[in-house]
Amino acid sequence: MVIELPADLSGDEVLRFIAKLRWWARVNLRRVIIVVASAKGGVGKSTIATELAYCLDAVLVDLDWDDGGASRALGWLHEQRHRSPLLDALDSGRTPRPIRGGASKPDLVPAGPTLEANQPSADRMCKALIQWAADWDRPVVVDTHPGGNAPADGAKAAAHLTVTPTTLGLKQMEALNGFAENHDGYNLMIAPNEIVYQVWADPHLERIAQIAKTYEIPVSSPIPEVKWLRSRKARTAVCSVRTMPASREELITAYAKVAHQSALRALQATEDAA
Ligand SMILES: Nc1ncnc2c1ncn2[C@@H]1O[C@H](COP(=O)(O)OP(=O)(O)OP(=O)(O)O)[C@@H](O)[C@H]1O
Ligand SMILES: [Mg+2]
Numbered sequence: 001m002v003i004e005l006p007a008d009l010s011g012d013e014v015l016r017f018i019a020k021l022r023w024w025a026r027v028n029l030r031r032v033i034i035v036v037a038s039a040k041g042g043v044g045k046s047t048i049a050t051e052l053a054y055c056l057d058a059v060l061v062d063l064d065w066d067d068g069g070a071s072r073a074l075g076w077l078h079e080q081r082h083r084s085p086l087l088d089a090l091d092s093g094r095t096p097r098p099i100r101g102g103a104s105k106p107d108l109v110p111a112g113p114t115l116e117a118n119q120p121s122a123d124r125m126c127k128a129l130i131q132w133a134a135d136w137d138r139p140v141v142v143d144t145h146p147g148g149n150a151p152a153d154g155a156k157a158a159a160h161l162t163v164t165p166t167t168l169g170l171k172q173m174e175a176l177n178g179f180a181e182n183h184d185g186y187n188l189m190i191a192p193n194e195i196v197y198q199v200w201a202d203p204h205l206e207r208i209a210q211i212a213k214t215y216e217i218p219v220s221s222p223i224p225e226v227k228w229l230r231s232r233k234a235r236t237a238v239c240s241v242r243t244m245p246a247s248r249e250e251l252i253t254a255y256a257k258v259a260h261q262s263a264l265r266a267l268q269a270t271e272d273a274a
Contacts, residue, residue: 001028002267005260011244014253018239021256022057025263029056029139032266033129035159039182040175041146044165044193046070047229048258049143052163053106054237055259058139059098060106061086061129063115063151070143071110074101075235078112086111090120090128095135104236106141115151125154133158156186160273161266163220163258165191168204176208180215187269188217191258194225218265221257224250 003024006017034056036049046062050070053060062071063086071078076099078084086109089096098107109132120128133140142159144152156162162183166176176190190212192205212219229238229251239252 002264003028003260005257009253009256011249014249014256015239015241015244018055018252018256018259021055021259021263025056025058025139029058029263029267030137031133031139032270033133033140033142033155033159034058034262034266035142035144035152035155035162036165037144037146037152037156037162037179038164038166038175039147039179040166040172043146043167043172044191044223045146046073046143048163048165048191048193048223048255049141050074050106050237051239051255052259052262053141054101054239055256056139056141056263058106058141059109059132059136060101061109061132061140061142061155062111063125063155064143064145065111065113065115066145067113071108071112073235074105074108076108076110078110078114081112084112084114084118085109087114087118089132090124095132098136101237104240106237116145119150120154122150122154122157125151126157127154129155129158156183159187160269161187161189161262163189163191163262165193165223166208167194168192168202170204173204173207173211177211180211180217184215187265188215189220189262189265190217191220192222195222196225218261220261221254223254223258226251 142155
């Protein structure tokens with residue numbers, strides 16, 4: 001069953017759509033794995049992974065060991081823990097129990113900084129994620145550390161879809177092109193992030209379209225740049241508001257659209273594989 005995006009998506013209608021998408025994904029995206037990865041750091045992976053996981057009511061598996069990652073932003077502080085839930089699960093061979101996010105954040109499996117020195121092989125990470133998704137019987141969204149590393153490689157190998165965000169800039173375009181080139185045969189979707197609409201003729205947007213065409217990669221709806229996101233303190237998903245504030249409508253609508261597009265692409269991949 002495919003879920004349609006309402007023609008007129010505005011205000012609280014967007015929030016109703018997200019509620020519906022969460023319900024739909026729990027029924028239709030069970031065991032589906034969506035990974036967020038990029039060659040370049042700081043392009044919005046953790047933010048997008050958190051919002052995608054929230055909008056799809058997925059378990060968020062955080063494979064980034066840096067402090068700027070999704071777990072910390074959601075309030076999980078490794079300083080207060082003795083152990084890494086993710087490494088414990090890998091060591092014991094048991095499926096981790098996600099930390100419940102309730103109504104305002106996604107359920108979470110954090111890794112913490114010790115993952116850096118204890119990286120599992122790509123093969124082990126891939127098999128573990130597939131097993132966990134099956135045991136949870138839920139959709140799974142994975143955030144990754146930027147660049148080439150074994151956990152990210154394993155996650156991409158397990159993924160039905162890899163969303164690769166990019167911001168606009170020369171280095172970002174080089175990194176995006178390299179990422180596309182190195183991931184031939186993967187099911188990718190480019191997510192343009194921090195887009196300023198006034199800059200309608202930004203040459204980097206044309207470069208994204210060119211890369212997308214060359215490597216036959218779909219491009220999601222753009223995510224706007226919103227300055228307040230950088231200093232936001234709340235440890236919740238942006239999309240979890242109960243009523244729509246005008247100041248957030250553009251951003252939340254964009255995340256809802258990207259989540260919807262990711263869901264349909266990933267679902268299609270499972271059907272193609274069947
Ligand atoms: N659409 C946006 N508008 C404005 N700021 C944004 C947007 N998306 C992300 N940011 C900000 O950009 C910074 C980097 O975002 P984020 O941590 O999600 O990137 P990342 O790709 O996960 O980084 P890293 O590679 O270090 O893991 C953060 O401060 C975040 O708040
Ligand atoms: Mg990150």
